[in-house]
Amino acid sequence: MxxxxxxxxxxxxxxxxxxxxxxxxxxxxxxxxxxxxxxxxxxxxxxxxxxxxxxxxxxxxxxxxxxxxxxxxxxxxxxxxxxxxxxxxLGEPGDRLGPVQQAFKECHGLQCGFCTPGFLTTITAGLRENPDPTEEEAREMIAGNLCRCTGYQNIVKSVLRAAEIRRESGGA
Missing domain, CATH: 3.10.20.30 (Beta-grasp domain)
Structure with a gap:
């Protein structure tokens, strides 16, 4: 049985x-x-x-x-x-912003902020896989996340800036 x-x-x-x-x-x-x-x-x-x-x-x-x-x-x-x-x-020790967070701040990558946590985590993982993306690769990196406010231009700039910050700090 x-x-x-x-x-x-x-x-x-x-x-x-x-x-x-x-x-x-x-x-x-x-x-x-x-x-x-x-x-x-x-x-x-x-x-x-x-x-x-x-x-x-x-x-x-x-x-x-x-x-x-x-x-x-x-x-x-x-x-x-x-x-x-x-x-x-995603932050750095001492309550400092992580590279992606810092880039979003510098490049005005957010407006209402609702979608931002998902973008920050997605980009963090994306930059680990591709630490030096082109603009097209940055757009592809964020393609699965939706934002109703920004039009993505400043988010793409934030991806590229975050890659710069990571390189300047030794790739953290």
Whole structure:
């Protein structure tokens, strides 16, 4: 006789451990809690924004083990043991801005700021893969993130400036 799979109650909690911005977290979450909601509600890091809730806009982009992922498309239980970086973790020691943050400030890469956390994390990962992008490569790097305010011109300038800042500081 074949055994039936165990059916869990929809509100059953699951224990998940992971790191966010270098700090260890252990949380208990329902199986269907989205990672974006867990980061905001359970961990208390509200920098990850939720826009479309379909993975299209990129506002919820974080880094998971160094790679950009849409936090609104992942269940929190799926990040067991992962290392996550949110926008709050992109700064430099001593509360200094990271290269991408500094470039956004210098080049006016944001207006309302809603999409900015997703752009910052996406660009951070992109510059690790391509530390010296052309303007066309910078546009490709940000192609998966939507902004309703800026027209992307200053965001592209910010990508190129962030690459300069990284080179000047030794590639951090």
């Amino acid at each position: 074949t055994s039936q799979p165990e059916i869990l109650a929809p509100d059953a909690l699951h224990h998940v451990t992971f790191t966010v911005n270098g700090a260890a977290y252990e949380i208990d979450v329902p199986a269907r809690r989205l990672l974006s909601d867990a980061l905001r509600q359970d961990v208390g890091l509200t920098g990850t924004h939720v826009g479309c809730e379909h993975g299209v806009c990129g506002a919820c982009t974080i880094l998971m083990d160094g790679r950009p992922v849409r936090a609104c498309l992942l269940f929190a239980v799926s990040v067991q043991g992962a290392s996550l970086t949110t926008v709050e973790g």
